[in-house]
Amino acid sequence: MELSAAPPAIFLVDIDAFFAQVEQILQPELKGRPVIVGGLVTDRSVVASASYEARARGVKTAMPLAQAHRICPDAVFLRGNFHAYARFSREMMDLCRRYTPLVEPMSLDEAYLDVTGCRRLFETQGIISAGDAWPLEAADHLKRTLKREMDLFVTVGVAASRLVAKIACDYAKPNGVAYVKPGYEAPFLAPLPLKVLPGIGPRTAERLARYNLHQVCDLVRIPPAMLAAHFGPAAEVLAARARGIDSSTVNADLGDPKSISRETTFETNLIARDAMLAMLYYLMERACRQLRDDGLLARTVTVKVRYADFLTEGRSRSLPTFSDHDDDFWPLVSQLFSKVYTRRVGVRLVGVTLSHFGPNGRQMGLFDETAYRRRSEFYRSVDGIRKRFGFSVLATGRSIELLETHERDSNGFKLRTACLSR
Amino acid sequence: MKVVCDRATLTRGVQIASGVVAPKSPKPALGCIKFESRPGRVTLLATDLEVGIRVELDKMDVQQPGDSLIPADRLHGILRELEADTITLSSTNQETEIVAPGSRFKVLGDDPNDFPMVPEFPAPAEAPAGKKKEKNGAEEAKPAEPVVEGIFSAGADDLLGLIKRTLFATAKENTRYALNGVLWEVAGNSLTLVATDGRRLSLARGKCKNGPKDTASAIVPSKAMLLIERCLTDGVEAEGQVRILIREKDILLEMPPVDGARRIVYSRLVDGHFPKYEDVIPKDFDKKATLSTAAFAAAVRKAALLTNEESRGVSLKFSEQELVVTSRTPEMGEAEVRITVEYAGEPMEVGFNPVYLLDAVKVIDSEQFVFNLKGPNKPGVITEGKLFTHVVMPVSIV
Numbered sequence: 033m034e035l036s037a038a039p040p041a042i043f044l045v046d047i048d049a050f051f052a053q054v055e056q057i058l059q060p061e062l063k064g065r066p067v068i069v070g071g072l073v074t075d076r077s078v079v080a081s082a083s084y085e086a087r088a089r090g091v092k093t094a095m096p097l098a099q100a101h102r103i104c105p106d107a108v109f110l111r112g113n114f115h116a117y118a119r120f121s122r123e124m125m126d127l128c129r130r131y132t133p134l135v136e137p138m139s140l141d142e143a144y145l146d147v148t149g150c151r152r153l154f155e156t157q158g159i160i161s162a163g164d165a166w167p168l169e170a171a172d173h174l175k176r177t178l179k180r181e182m183d184l185f186v187t188v189g190v191a192a193s194r195l196v197a198k199i200a201c202d203y204a205k206p207n208g209v210a211y212v213k214p215g216y217e218a219p220f221l222a223p224l225p226l227k228v229l230p231g232i233g234p235r236t237a238e239r240l241a242r243y244n245l246h247q248v249c250d251l252v253r254i255p256p257a258m259l260a261a262h263f264g265p266a267a268e269v270l271a272a273r274a275r276g277i278d279s280s281t282v283n284a285d286l287g288d289p290k291s292i293s294r295e296t297t298f299e300t301n302l303i304a305r306d307a308m309l310a311m312l313y314y315l316m317e318r319a320c321r322q323l324r325d326d327g328l329l330a331r332t333v334t335v336k337v338r339y340a341d342f343l344t345e346g347r348s349r350s351l352p353t354f355s356d357h358d359d360d361f362w363p364l365v366s367q368l369f370s371k372v373y374t375r376r377v378g379v380r381l382v383g384v385t386l387s388h389f390g391p392n393g394r395q396m397g398l399f400d401e402t403a404y405r406r407r408s409e410f411y412r413s414v415d416g417i418r419k420r421f422g423f424s425v426l427a428t429g430r431s432i433e434l435l436e437t438h439e440r441d442s443n444g445f446k447l448r449t450a451c452l453s454r
Numbered sequence: 455m456k457v458v459c460d461r462a463t464l465t466r467g468v469q470i471a472s473g474v475v476a477p478k479s480p481k482p483a484l485g486c487i488k489f490e491s492r493p494g495r496v497t498l499l500a501t502d503l504e505v506g507i508r509v510e511l512d513k514m515d516v517q518q519p520g521d522s523l524i525p526a527d528r529l530h531g532i533l534r535e536l537e538a539d540t541i542t543l544s545s546t547n548q549e550t551e552i553v554a555p556g557s558r559f560k561v562l563g564d565d566p567n568d569f570p571m572v573p574e575f576p577a578p579a580e581a582p583a584g585k586k587k588e589k590n591g592a593e594e595a596k597p598a599e600p601v602v603e604g605i606f607s608a609g610a611d612d613l614l615g616l617i618k619r620t621l622f623a624t625a626k627e628n629t630r631y632a633l634n635g636v637l638w639e640v641a642g643n644s645l646t647l648v649a650t651d652g653r654r655l656s657l658a659r660g661k662c663k664n665g666p667k668d669t670a671s672a673i674v675p676s677k678a679m680l681l682i683e684r685c686l687t688d689g690v691e692a693e694g695q696v697r698i699l700i701r702e703k704d705i706l707l708e709m710p711p712v713d714g715a716r717r718i719v720y721s722r723l724v725d726g727h728f729p730k731y732e733d734v735i736p737k738d739f740d741k742k743a744t745l746s747t748a749a750f751a752a753a754v755r756k757a758a759l760l761t762n763e764e765s766r767g768v769s770l771k772f773s774e775q776e777l778v779v780t781s782r783t784p785e786m787g788e789a790e791v792r793i794t795v796e797y798a799g800e801p802m803e804v805g806f807n808p809v810y811l812l813d814a815v816k817v818i819d820s821e822q823f824v825f826n827l828k829g830p831n832k833p834g835v836i837t838e839g840k841l842f843t844h845v846v847m848p849v850s851i852v
Binding site: 352353393394395396397398399400401 | 627729767807845847
């Protein structure tokens with residue numbers, strides 16, 4: 033690799049108030065109005081996303097909807113259209129990939145980009161001029177392109193490291209671009225409150241406050257040895273972060289998911305095991321289909337249950353070999369569920385996560401190879417039929433029990449909330 | 455009970471017996487080793503209700519016969535720390551006092567009557583347990599011909615070889631119960647052991663004496679197999695004979711006496727159907743590679759350095775006179791190792807889990823072995839003469 037003196041140029045692109053903004057794009061009459069995605073006021077759910085109009089009135093993410101309604105009664109409450117969000121997310125990521133192949137999606141609405149090596153390219157494309165502030169120009173260009181092509185407001189943080197790009201992005205929200213020039217990290221961070229540093233949550237911040245440390249510059253002044261005495265091994269990382277030092281790279285390979293999750297909150301809290309199992313089957317089915325769509329094999333499955341009092345339990349188990357078949361995972365899911373669901377308390381949410389993705393080659397079996405191949409063909413047919421006629425055209429396994437209780441559209445059962453984390 | 459013991463002999467016996475003890479059993483008696491002290495002989499018993507062992511001890515001076523239960527882990531720990539050559543064990547009620555020069559322990563045990571029965575060979579076998587004390591002596595006299603019907607015997611070293619070639623291939627997970635054991639098939643003078651975890655299968659053929667005319671088969675759990683292996687590697691003479699009795703629900707093995715003391719392993723059999731293993735051993739091959747055992751193992755080990763659990767496979771590319779072993783893992787890198795091979799057939803490439811290949815090659819004693827192949831995504835069969843056959847399924851190249 034050639035040694036290059038040029039400092040890295042990292043972007044963090046973050047879509048402002050993602051779900052709410054997508055709703056405002058899809059329904060232009062909502063523009064300028066407070067929009068809250070998460071559920072109808074009567075739903076007992078929490079705010080998943082609030083538009084900046086709502087945020088200005090004090091509505092925060094994860095606030096119960098009823099409370100949001102109290103402080104912002106004229107807001108438009110929506111249950112959300114998660115397929116649309118996933119589509120917007122995909123389009124945004126694709127657009128980013130036009131600028132650089134090194135795009136690492138962090139969530140649906142957030143991605144790191146490494147454009148270090150793209151300077152020449154941008155120059156020939158006329159995206160940037162010859163000056164040293166070229167990353168800022170490129171970020172601005174990206175931001176304008178997203179607005180023009182997708183009508184999407186984003187905030188871009190630009191810096192020589194992921195850490196500073198992230199902090200710069202938070203600093204510039206909403207609808208902004210912030211560029212921290214290489215070498216100016218320390219003065220940029222110095223006046224900021226300590227909680228902007230990743231790894232400093234409310235509790236650590238409180239601990240630091242007890243030592244009269246409030247701003248990043250306060251932390252920089254503490255000798256590393258003293259910091260280590262109080263914070264142990266974490267001190268080194270903390271000290272480096274406070275100085276804006278972070279050598280982690282943008283890893284586009286991580287574009288491959290590390291896990292596939294499907295979860296949903298029930299309309300009302302459930303106590304019926306069968307109904308929960310039926311939903312778990314459906315969620316597992318969706319996750320497995322995603323797995324096959326991505327051409328992956330997984331080994332580990334996690335079942336999550338959130339009780340009415342928000343106590344959340346999850347447990348995992350692994351298959352002996354990698355698989356992408358629903359019926360390999362189902363026995364584990366149902367066993368895990370009986371281990372996880374132990375309290376006599378209503379359940380508000382269940383979820384399934386597949387993880388520990390496997391090799392490109394699959395270890396073949398001695399006794400069940402034919403059966404395996406037959407099942408693979410079966411699932412391929414099922415996926416094919418669903419791709420053509422919509423997910424709902426087939427209902428399989430225990431999810432059949434949902435037919436009586438849940439409405440369907442072509443995308444499958446209509447769930448109150450869906451989570452597509454990857 | 456009061457016994458003056460040779461510490462080394464006792465420690466060795468306790469070590470073997472401890473391997474059976476159920477460490478966290480709800481029945482406290484099962485966490486103990488039972489001492490049965492009779493005039494002239496002490497027998498240690500341990501069981502987890504599935505597997506059991508009786509270890510006879512010599513060099514014991516039984517001053518007062520009786521039974522007692524002593525917690526295995528505490529006894530083992532104490533014996534490890536003591537240096538004296540002889541120690542004295544004396545029990546009253548459920549307490550055992552262990553006395554050595556300068557040390558005294560009082561260990562609380564359990565009621566000997568609570569200890570389950572550890573099955574023995576049926577009575578007639580008792581008589582000819584011919585004790586011939588001759589340490590490191592040349593030929594150990596065989597016990598007289600067994601009287602009980604169904605008892606057959608196998609050479610200690612032969613049996614150890616069969617176990618070594620199969621036990622590693624048993625399933626480690628509990629998905630299919632029958633795969634957590636080793637299948638024994640006895641007929642006439644042949645004893646065959648088979649083990650598989652569903653992705654590879656190991657078959658080892660050996661000889662025995664006085665086997666039944668009709669094939670008798672049994673699935674012996676892995677834990678019992680490990681115990682047998684331990685007994686056979688613990689001072690047993692290679693030429694000694696192991697007496698074996700397979701019954702409907704259990705198996706009994708009597709190891710060749712060590713210094714005149716017998717060890718008997720008991721195990722319940724796995725209740726289940728072993729898969730039809732003959733069906734998965736392919737017979738029609740058009741490609742055959744003859745490889746140096748050491749060179750092949752070294753090549754696979756080298757290529758495996760750049761694999762992980764996620765990437766798994768190493769690829770074997772066979773062509774005339776050369777085998778190229780390669781691996782490639784996205785975040786790690788790649789490796790390529792070439793060795794010479796005697797190969798007959800069309801050039802081909804096939805992927806395997808390197809761990810499986812190494813496990814199989816490790817148990818081959820000969821300098822060379824044969825790797826029979828059909829093609830990519832088809833099983834490979836490693837053979838060492840007629841005695842060892844190992845089928846290994848490939849990693850499919852998607």
